[in-house]
Amino acid sequence: EIVDAxxxxxxxxxxxxxxxxxxxxxxxxxxxxxxxxxxRSSGTQGTAIAKALVKLGxxxxxxxxxxxxxxxxxxxxxxxxxxxxxxxxxxSALPVDVAICAAAVADWHIVxxxxxxxxxxxxxxxxxxxGENPDILKxxxxxxxxxxxxxVGFAAETNDVIENATAKRARKGxxxxxxxxxSPETGIMGGTENxxxxxxxxxxxPWPRLSKAxxxxxxxxxxxxxxxx
Amino acid sequence: EIVDAxxxxxxxxxxxxxxxxxxxxxxxxxxxxxxxxxxRSSGTQGTAIAKALVKLGxxxxxxxxxxxxxxxxxxxxxxxxxxxxxxxxxxSALPVDVAICAAAVADWHIVxxxxxxxxxxxxxxxxxxxGENPDILKxxxxxxxxxxxxxVGFAAETNDVIENATAKRARKGxxxxxxxxxSPETGIMGGTENxxxxxxxxxxxPWPRLSKAxxxxxxxxxxxxxxxx
Numbered sequence: 001e002i003v004d005a006x007x008x009x010x011x012x013x014x015x016x017x018x019x020x021x022x023x024x025x026x027x028x029x030x031x032x033x034x035x036x037x038x039x040r041s042s043g044t045q046g047t048a049i050a051k052a053l054v055k056l057g058x059x060x061x062x063x064x065x066x067x068x069x070x071x072x073x074x075x076x077x078x079x080x081x082x083x084x085x086x087x088x089x090x091x092s093a094l095p096v097d098v099a100i101c102a103a104a105v106a107d108w109h110i111v112x113x114x115x116x117x118x119x120x121x122x123x124x125x126x127x128x129x130x131g132e133n134p135d136i137l138k139x140x141x142x143x144x145x146x147x148x149x150x151x152v153g154f155a156a157e158t159n160d161v162i163e164n165a166t167a168k169r170a171r172k173g174x175x176x177x178x179x180x181x182x183s184p185e186t187g188i189m190g191g192t193e194n195x196x197x198x199x200x201x202x203x204x205x206p207w208p209r210l211s212k213a214x215x216x217x218x219x220x221x222x223x224x225x226x227x228x229x
Numbered sequence: 230e231i232v233d234a235x236x237x238x239x240x241x242x243x244x245x246x247x248x249x250x251x252x253x254x255x256x257x258x259x260x261x262x263x264x265x266x267x268x269r270s271s272g273t274q275g276t277a278i279a280k281a282l283v284k285l286g287x288x289x290x291x292x293x294x295x296x297x298x299x300x301x302x303x304x305x306x307x308x309x310x311x312x313x314x315x316x317x318x319x320x321s322a323l324p325v326d327v328a329i330c331a332a333a334v335a336d337w338h339i340v341x342x343x344x345x346x347x348x349x350x351x352x353x354x355x356x357x358x359x360g361e362n363p364d365i366l367k368x369x370x371x372x373x374x375x376x377x378x379x380x381v382g383f384a385a386e387t388n389d390v391i392e393n394a395t396a397k398r399a400r401k402g403x404x405x406x407x408x409x410x411x412s413p414e415t416g417i418m419g420g421t422e423n424x425x426x427x428x429x430x431x432x433x434x435p436w437p438r439l440s441k442a443x444x445x446x447x448x449x450x451x452x453x454x455x456x457x458x
Contacts, residue, residue, distance in 0.1 A: 107349045120336045
């Protein structure tokens with residue numbers, strides 16, 4: 001802890017001078033002024049990753065949706081609501097050395113969200129029109145000058161985890177995918193532990209079930225190795 | 230505080246022997262294992278009402294959706310997720326002397342919510358079918374032997390507050406409506422203060438802007454007067 005604090009205060013540590021974007025938490029997509037579509041992400045894993053990277057001396061830009069987890073000390077925190085806002089903030093943060101997209105970004109938003117509360121009596125049963133949200137991971141992974149040297153995505157799956165996550169890695173063009181099984185019976189979504197599989201160009205590497213803090217430390221170490229070796 | 234604690238410990242106070250149901254918080258309506266429709270209710274006002282009634286010696290059954298507010302000490306707390314679950318628990322709590330429906334209950338649920346995560350790649354843009362949720366306030370207000378002597382509803386409006394709330398009182402058959410303006414610019418939804426209008430058979434009675442705790446105390450006093458005079 002003392003070493004961490006000194007690193008933080010002096011801006012030292014192995015990742016000194018590296019600029020890392022971490023997205024975290026859910027997004028909320030408004031239906032009307034009081035209703036929204038959300039997801040069960042607590043932001044715990046993304047927050048732990050930001051903390052672990054701060055400890056290693058990185059400059060962390062932490063873009064979070066409305067999450068319960070306390071914000072990571074030492075990171076530059078930017079709070080957003082929707083996927084569209086998250087993309088805007090994430091792309092404004094470029095250039096970065098690494099982008100870690102841990103947010104559970106909504107795939108869809110409601111087209112024409114209302115600025116007054118929908119009323120059952122007047123409006124009947126709503127027919128909500130969904131529009132596809134921008135794909136933040138794919139956008140950050142696209143080849144070009146601004147592409148971070150390392151882009152890490154997450155895949156929260158409820159079935160065929162490795163197959164789905166491997167396909168996601170190819171489809172998005174990111175370097176790594178941190179895949180996990182968020183079926184309710186695992187207790188991972190909203191819980192304190194995680195059991196991930198790291199998907200890289202070398203294949204699928206299952207990690208043991210660890211606290212989210214230890215999963216974050218392990219991922220931060222891998223980021224360090226990737227950047228410095 | 231000491232008097233409160235003594236009242237609580239001895240089960241004394243002016244509402245001793247009165248059984249009061251309070252619903253509170255949002256409901257969450259699942260779309261799939263990770264996504265849901267929610268609303269911005271924090272549960273603060275409902276929780277404050279439960280506390281104020283406990284202070285007056287009532288036996289409080291507190292049925293809450295997933296809310297941030299700490300649960301009220303001294304109440305019997307039952308946690309639910311969906312509107313359908315809330316109705317089931319509320320009706321099982323009958324008979325009660327008073328029902329205060331402060332929960333921001335979702336009007337709709339998703340018909341055929343999926344037990345696996347919807348995937349953008351395979352499932353395309355979802356066409357969610359909405360079904361109307363049961364109307365808890367109307368159900369509790371329906372004439373009959375089990376009807377509480379006093380049923381209080383809430384109306385969170387963004388426009389034409391008194392007109393909408395007065396119409397809601399007639400439509401639901403409840404005795405009182407506590408109406409407020411939850412337009413984002415009021416800061417009331419999720420905030421610490423409230424500015425309500427009490428709608429009774431005598432008309433609309435605007436209350437000053439008060440803390441949610443003071444609004445609760447005032448409402449609890451009115452409940453006491455209605456029951457005891």
